[in-house]
Amino acid sequence: MAPGATRAPTRFGGSAPGWIAKILLLGAADALAVLGLITSIGNEAWGYATVMVVTLVALNVVYLPRRFVPMKYLLPGVFFLAIFGLYPVVYTVIASTTNYGTGHVLSREQAIEQIQSQSxxxxxxxxxxxxxxxxxxxxxxxxxxxxxxxxxxxxxxxxxxxxxxxxxxxxxxxxxxxxxxxxxxxxxxxxxxxxxxxxxxxxxxxxxxxxxxxxxxxxxxxxxxxxxxxTRVYDPDADTITDTETGVVYRELDGFFVVDDGTRLSPGFRTSVGLDNYREVLGDEEFRGPFLRVLAWNLGFAFGSVVLTFAVGLGLATVLNDPRLRSRRHYRSLLIIPYALPGFMTALVWKGMLNETFGINRWLPFDVSWQSHTGWAMVSLFLVNTWLGYPYMFLVSTGALQSIPTDLKEAALVDGASGFTAFRKITFPLLLVTVSPLLVASFAFNFNNFTIIWLVTGGNPRAVSESAGTTDILLSWVYRIALDASPQRQGLAATLSVLIFLIVAAISAVGFKYTKAYEEVR
Structure with missing residues (x-):
């Protein structure tokens, strides 16, 4: 090609090599989509097949012509948002209306096939x-x-x-x-x-x-x-299973094929239960009491963790914000060490330190029931979470304090205000303008802080008559019901997950609305 010449554009825009590269990449994406479509149809997964068809059409409609330029950049983000964001939410909501769990893992057709093959x-x-x-x-x-x-x-x-x-x-x-x-x-x-x-x-x-x-x-x-x-034959017309040796007829009830005396065939199958899981959590005494108690502790733990970590972090940031203090950089580096270490490792170290036999009790003049007493178990969680969370609040508060003009505080001091009054009337309100959204986000994080609960106390101590431990938060209770109980009830756990989402969303919405009041300080 001669110097200064340009490549001939194609009728769809762009140079020929670029057009060829686009066709090759689009062809590879189409091939993957078609392969997924064939696999979905072969497995009779019609929902996935619909997604593959929509994806296939969207790829070609958006990327083949020169139009829809903004959508060329938005489509990948929308696609991955749907897969990793919306799909888990929709699946959890659907699962919350089923009896999915131990004995109810297979589909109805698979269960019938298993029952017949076992006979x-x-x-x-x-x-x-x-x-x-x-x-x-x-x-x-x-x-x-x-x-x-x-x-x-x-x-x-x-x-x-x-x-x-x-x-x-x-x-x-x-x-x-x-x-x-x-x-x-x-x-x-x-x-x-x-x-x-x-x-x-x-x-x-x-x-x-x-x-x-x-x-x-x-x-x-x-x-x-x-x-x-x-010996067990399924009748699709009557929707029953008959034992040909005894003549007993099994009919479908609550995800099982049963007879009048309660005898049922295994395995069971997944089936829709509507809002029964929600009624059980909110109306059944077995779950309503633990749910309200766990929710109250969950709110207290999240709120208390935010207050303690913010108070410690802000206090240290205020002290180290004084320019007269020497070696401030070294102190700040030392204070963020807990933030630099893996949280799960630090939690396990603290659990060893709080061991009632081999931990710090050996150096105390009295024994503290860090794990076996409910009150002390809660104290231990606040202690560990404050240690892990204050460096983040310290860094945030340090940056916010340095962004506040010093002449405002100096003017207040000239007017006769004390240092505490200047901090309360000027510094703190201006600080909240920056950190309030982060405090709301920290509340949401600690509301679902499963790692600390499970590694430090495991949700214990646990009452014998209740399914939840006294230091369980909602998320650890969900894990206990879904994976650590017998029988496991993933459908009920999905119901609790939906309720957790609604609670956190409501609290966060109120928090963000409240923080707008500080915008007037600007």
Whole structure:
């Protein structure tokens, strides 16, 4: 290309190499979207399939033409916001209206399949078949040829079912060593010896079952196929499961198939329970009492943590803001050490220090029940959280104090105000203009400060009759219900998560609205 010449633009704008690069990248993205769409349709995940279709259309509509320039930059952010922000929220809300948990993990269809497969019994009167692995024209596993020696009938069995084929057109051989019939070829397929079958592409490594017309299955065992029947049969018209041996009929109730006497079949399945989880948390005495107690402690812990960390951080920042103090930089560096260390490691160190047998009690003139007494356990949490949180407040307050003009304080002192009065009337209100939103954010953080609670006290001490410990916050209680209880109840835990979100959102909204009052100080 001659000096000073420009690349020829394409009809969609931009140079040809840039256009080619865009087409290649867009093609790769489309290929991934199509692959995800095919996988979603194959698994009958229609929600994910809808997302893939919308993504595929949006990619091409936004990035192919020259228009929609702002959307070219906004689309990736909107996409990832939907995946990592909106989807977890929507999924949690949906889960809160289900009975998801121990015994209710599978879908309804999967549970029915499991119940029927667990009742499969080998029929002692059913004939045995000599089984031969078959290879197709493409060289892969194509099923089993099943030959019944007594009747001379030949079948081809796959994971889709059993089909009778003409034995007269097949090539059969009786093995001298076992006396079983080996199918050399049948229906265009070729038999494979037992020693070579495992190297056949697609050959099943585990139990291979082929459904029969009567609801039973043919199971391959060695070189034989045995017909088995299920004693529990699902009737899709009546929506019931019948035990064919006893005649008992099981009907669906609360995520299980049960009979009138309460006997139920396992496993259960996920099903919608509407607002029952919310009624249980807010109305059932088993959860209402612990919920209100945990909520009260949660609010007190979050508010107290913010007050203590802010008071300590602001106090140290005020002291070190005095220009007459020497080595201020060294002091500040030392004071932020707790902020530089990993929080979980510091919490575990404090837990060891607060051990009632081997901790700091050895140097105290009296024993303190840091872990076993509710009051002292709460004190220990405030102590550890203040140690971890004051450096952040110290840094924030230091920056805010340095941004306040010194002549305002000097003018107040000239007018006869004391140092405390100048701080209370001038410095502190101006400081709140900057730090108030951060205090609201700190409250929200401490409201969900699971790490400190779980590592220091584990939510204990715990009352025997209640599901929550006396130092549990809502989030640690959610973890206990979802993963640390028996049975685990993820649906109920999702309900508590939704309530936590609503509580934090309401408190944060009120806090941010209140902080606007300090804007008038500017």
């Amino acid at each position: 499969v019994r080998a029929d002692p009167d059913a004939p045995r078949f000599d089984a031969t692995p078959m290879r197709g024209d493409d060289g892969t596993f194509a099923g089993f040829a099943l030959f019944e020696p007594d009747s001379g009938v030949l079948y081809l069995g796959t994971d889709e079912g059993i089909t009778e084929i003409d034995a007269a057109d097949a090539s059969l051989t009786t093995l001298v060593t076992t006396g079983r019939t080996f199918v050399e070829s049948a229906a265009g397929l070729t038999g494979v010896r037992a020693g070579d079958a495992r190297s056949l592409p697609g050959y099943p490594t585990g139990t291979y079952e082929m459904p029969a017309d009567d609801g039973g299955v043919f199971t391959i065992s060695g070189a034989q196929a045995v017909q088995s029947t299920t």
